[in-house]
Amino acid sequence: MEQILITLAAVLATAAPLIFATMGETISERAGVVNLSLDGSMLLAAMAGFAVARVSGSLALGFAAAALVGCLVALILGVLSLSLGQSQTAVGFVLALLCTDLSSFLGTPYVRKPGPAVPHAPLPGLSDIPILGPLLFSHDMLIYASFLLLPTVWWFLYHTRAGLVLRALGERPQTAYARGVPVIRLRYLYLLIGGALVGIAGAAYSLDLKQGWSYRHTFGTGWIALAIVIFGGWHPWRVAIGCYLFAALQSLASRSQSVLPSIPTQVFQVAPFVLMIVVLALINLLASPGTAHRLATLPKPLRRPAERFVGWLATPAPAALGQPFQRP
């Protein structure tokens, strides 16, 4: 029992950077902008955050620097795609590679150097609650922040006026514009907020979960985060489920290695990626018209919940995602 709790708590903790990155990406994609640079900007932010925290000795400054780097990369993407009409995919991809190489080059002096790390901070009182205490309240501040970020993003998107406008930017930018919404300016805003969260996700590795800096420190997490956002249908709760599932799979993979020692580690490490593709394919299969026909033949009491379940799983992308906005 204790062992299971420890494992689950570890899964919640290791998913924290994914939560920051995917929430950032969800915000900008709901506003209609794909930030494909995620993997590179996370690496560059991780490096910058570690370097600043090591030199200044201040964790807060480290995280601020990481957020700033994430913002800056997002700003470049914004200028090139939103203002200058270049393809978001092309710019994002180039930025991903450029930032990766920048982090390798500029980060050379910091490779495998000791540096500050976010201290473990069990919440007094709350951490003594049986089961919930060790599960939720014996982490550090960054991981508590990831727990809080989730409901905040959800509440903002679905229960505030600004959140409604944000979603309109991604679905019907023309309509939003006609109602007086400054589409481009707001897209910039949410792209930058998303970028800042991506930057914090990078620093979450170098200053907390994988302390320090080394070449390609985050091992492709940014690309996974992008896939999880799609897997989660651009909805914060489902995206979060995706993050925790992925973290759980990784922990399961490293465990099954001791059960089946004949199979190399690396095979287990790629298992979650394969599952991700399969799940994406399945979700799209569920969303196809063929499935709708098949569901229609089900007996009535079954049909309703089945249709609702499929509808919940297979949410379409924001209608204007990745498309340039032209003033009418």
Added chain:
Amino acid sequence: MIAHDQATPTISEGHTRRSALLIAALALVGALIFTSLVLLSSNVPPLAAYNLIFLGTFSTPTRISDMVMLASPLLLCSCGLTLTFAAGLYNLGIEGQMALGAVAAMIPLRLLPNLPPPLLWVLAFACGAAGGAMWALLVAGLRIRLQVNEIFAGLGLNFLASGIALYLVLGPWRRIGRASSSGTEPLPTDVWLPTFGTLRVAPAAPVIALIILVLIWFAVTRTRWGLELRAVGLNPQAAGRMGIPATRRLAESLAACGALAGIAGAIQVLAVFHQLIPSISSGIGLLALLVVLLIQANPAWVLPIAAAFAIFTTGSLQMSVALGADSSIAGVLQGALVLFALLARGLSGRR
């Protein structure tokens, strides 16, 4: 899935030569200024660094031959990506297609070691092409039948392909006596592609790459198939209404790109590493994506830009010894070139 990207890369046409030159100049100047700032911030003298990046390759015949052996697979991958970009696809799965091509090329080399080498080479190239094409068709199937965006299908399959290569290196194809993640048992020297004397350049590799480059240039610019491919890339719906089998063209471009990437993988096995290593693609596929983005998939520019990128990468390898800096600066320069080219295109008001 991500909605169809309106600003997909397509072959540039109808632009005046002068503005194209202006864009190239702006991209070069911007990238050089940016890279110089990066170098200065790491206390590396820019002039010495550029001397290595631009001219370091030409210091010894060995380095020139290394550059040719990098440029050949890079050319092949760029040729393949020219097709997928023309069709409006971002084939990020090219790294995996190259790795699977290398794995497939290893199969005849391991199973039939007693065949005469020329026959083995043909078999290895054929298997490599088939392996790469198969891996690319997985992306095509996911994209066409199941609407999984090709970027994510490709990326996921890249991870899977590197997992397969690692598994083979550490498992069934491990070195006798000691399993090491550094690679399989080296191939017997008589099946290596023949080289010039003691240099590492195998003339067959650049020759194959150049022949394929000409074929691709012809296919894209001079055939109906190429025209249809570009039509699908510009507007799949409209192309479909004109009677072009759009999904078929998408699948064909991906399969052809995968086959070329697979041949590049076979070159890596037969002429560069002489064994299967886990990172057999060495990032060449990603570099090819940068090449193709820079030239907007115009096949006429593939050769000069791919050669230039190979020169930068080979030259910068000496950075750590000569200047104590990381060789990733070549990647910074290459990425910055593409980024500033996009900026210049945006400023000049064209897509």
